Amino acid sequence: AQSVTQLGSHVSVSEGALVLLRCNYSSSVPPYLFWYVQYPNQGLQLLLKYTSAATLVKGINGFEAEFKKSETSFHLTKPSAHMSDAAEYFCAVTLYNQGGKLIFGQGTELSVKP
């Protein structure tokens, strides 16, 4: 069965520091992977997605993620955190044999300290 695990329900960084949010997946076939962001009192917005093209994927707001098949990981990074990055971040994987349904990780709340 496919699943997604996000390590760390809360991550806190200082403004200007590196952001690293971890996501590991389990899948018996090459997956499609997504990172979504949810700002307070809003719905989810797509940050980036991996669909078997380049393994390093660039998204909006300076975020990027690298697909590593050997590590079954798709970690999200940003070189320099900004206060406006404070939000909840969700990693998700497509269910390959069920027509586009998504399985979400439990989410990681990112806090950015001034």
Add this chain to the structure above:
Amino acid sequence: DVKVTQSSRYLVKRTGEKVFLECVQDMDHENMFWYRQDPGLGLRLIYFSYDVKMKEKGDIPEGYSVSREKKERFSLILESASTNQTSMYLCASRPHLGLGGEQYFGPGTRLTVT
């Protein structure tokens, strides 16, 4: 821009009431989804619909039903609301583009059942 709207941002209902949550998308998407979001659990799929009048159970359908009479509208129904259905409900839509197509989310409805 794709727009997914939900009928209410906040809703308070009493135990035993019948509750309707409405979702409308304006991009002619075939697929629509209802999730509930709870702290520490991420998003869990309640029901989804591949097209008009089609519906399939997700991971947690108990206590819920859905209706999709028109392509743009997907309704979630709580037949008899209970306190354990207090949650954030998110609707999403997606074009039928294969597995890599992203889902577009509405702003969510925060439902409180007292």
